[in-house]
Amino acid sequence: MRKTADAVIIGGGALGSSILYHLTTKGLRNVVLLEKGELCSGGTGDSAAIVRQHYSNEVSILLVKKSVEIFHHFPEIFDGAQVFHNTGWFFLVPPEAGAVFQENMARLQRLGVRTWEITPQEAAADIPGLNTAGIGRVAFEPDSGYAEPYGMVSAFVAKAKAQGAEVLTYTPARNIRLEQGRISTVVTDQGEISTPIVVNAAGPWGKEVGRWVGLDLPLEISREQEIMVEPPADMPPLRRTVSNMVDRTYFRPEAGGLILVGVGHPKENEAADPNNYRRGANQEFVEDTARRIAHRIPALERGKVIKSWAGLYDITPDWNMLLGKSDEVEGLYLSVGGSGHSFKLAPAMGLCLAELIVDGKASTVDITPLRPSRFSDNAALRSTYGGNRA
Ligand SMILES: Cc1cc2nc3c(=O)[nH]c(=O)nc-3n(C[C@H](O)[C@H](O)[C@H](O)COP(=O)(O)OP(=O)(O)OC[C@H]3O[C@@H](n4cnc5c(N)ncnc54)[C@H](O)[C@@H]3O)c2cc1C
Structure with a gap:
């Protein structure tokens, strides 16, 4: 296991693997992904994985459009991997x-x-x-359909590894240490990884990971x-x-x-x-x-x-992901709260979060509407149909 990394991702589901792939593609190659079980062992592995574009808010529509584009080009990008059923x-x-x-x-x-x-x-x-x-x-x-969760995650991970990433399964993150309010170390049973950046992509366990750095994430x-x-x-x-x-x-x-x-x-x-x-x-x-x-x-x-x-x-309270930088902890990024519909958004969300981390700004789609601070800013997203989905 590496002792130092440019970034550590906690969680090997749709989001964690997509972020990993996009970070390495953008040139941040010394990235470690920690997964406590097998890849895809959280919500991603149980997903219906339906890929539809009928959203009612602009940020989700733009993200899903980008994801669909990636799904349609998947075999070209990922060495022939056929994971999307159109x-x-x-x-x-x-x-x-x-x-x-x-x-x-x-x-x-x-x-x-x-x-x-x-x-x-x-x-x-x-x-x-x-x-x-x-x-x-x-x-x-x-242009919509469904995708194969394990196939998608495996393809992201394989390409990311070829581009320099380290992926450790059966290796839970146990704690995150801060130094002067900034991310400094991720603790595992196999040792510690020194890093300035952590991405919390732990899905249903994201709240637990947030607690390690004093956050009470709004996740049910x-x-x-x-x-x-x-x-x-x-x-x-x-x-x-x-x-x-x-x-x-x-x-x-x-x-x-x-x-x-x-x-x-x-x-x-x-x-x-x-x-x-x-x-x-x-x-x-x-x-x-x-x-x-x-x-x-x-x-x-x-x-x-x-x-x-x-x-x-x-x-999350508005049924959309918390995607972006933590305002409270320097070096922490959040990608949690899939709210039952974020498998399809993962390819584009991973790209946008990687842009935010590497370039300081997401340029493919402006993901500020999904910023984790939106609830305290009174800027929760709204959905239609009177349901609890976007
Ligand atoms: C039944 C069901 C049906 C769904 N249907 C659809 C659908 O049709 N279309 C759609 O778009 N979305 C759907 N979704 C939602 C979608 O699957 C999720 O939003 C998405 O897969 C979440 O991915 P994730 O990477 O955020 O989380 P997860 O897949 O849960 O991944 C988190 C990972 O983090 C790991 N982890 C947790 N804690 C630690 C730790 N301390 N150290 C290391 N690793 C850790 C877990 O083991 C897990 O593998 C569905 C979900 C479910 C459950």
Whole structure:
């Protein structure tokens, strides 16, 4: 293990690995990433990893647009790694959300996202057997889809290592030491690393890492469940990724003809301890989710739930990440609070945070709206649809 580094990243999920790759690409090569378990063992590994661009605030739209661009060029940048599935994305919206839908579509189009409205019948032509009852409007994004979390993280890490980074798995950071209020050392069981910069990318454990330097980060942890369904053999394969506001589900194809299904927002948070939570899904959730998806695609009444699991969201008060420099601790950067939707933002967020660290300013997208101090500045972000997502 290196004894000194230009920067230490705590956390080997979507955010930590992306920041690592982008830092080394920008020339900061002596960077160490510490991961307490395997890469992807936090929220990233449990993610549905849906990549859609339908956000309602400008900073998220610009970031996701950049991420989609990176996903589309992934094999060229990362030695042939194919991690993105460009299935296209449908957003099924109930009639009562029509006005907000209209407003958001106009904003997305103005900011250059390729999206347009289609009819429920056109959606059903692409998803044979789709029950169109209750669907008021449908948005289509041809460039969206989903990605493979482990593949993405591995590709970031492999390239970063080739560019000089050190990546240590099963090596938890245990503490951070300050000297005169500045970052000076990261403590691990294998020794200490002297560094002027630490990035807290510890996801649901980010609050714990913040406490080491006296911060009380505004993060709530919620347990989130998903199921995997095997469709009946006579059902045509699902080809599109779908967020369905009508029944509050999201679903997408998975390798082997399977379908991943989760339940969308708004919904209650389920407080969880990241060091001790139930990894399996609850029976009640499995049954309810299977019922919801079978209502929308009736052939799935004959489907089989073959797997279910629970992961963690780390949620900020406005459901957007804390991304930027800490005002309290010199040399500390925060990249926590993914709030259940930041997998897709990770490629662009990593780039922007690396720009901030190396150049003093993020030039690809201005990430000041995500600055950790925004809550005390009374500048929390707002989202639409009355839910708790951006
Ligand atoms: C069920 C579920 C579904 C989701 N669906 C979507 C979706 O469809 N689309 C989307 O965009 N987003 C989705 N998300 C959200 C998205 O997956 C997360 O926002 C994102 O992956 C978070 O990445 P991260 O790197 O911040 O955190 P994590 O992936 O949690 O990574 C943090 C890492 O830090 C490590 N760590 C913690 N403490 C220490 C320490 N002391 N020392 C060393 N390492 C440490 C952990 O082991 C972990 O690997 C979903 C999340 C869940 C749980």
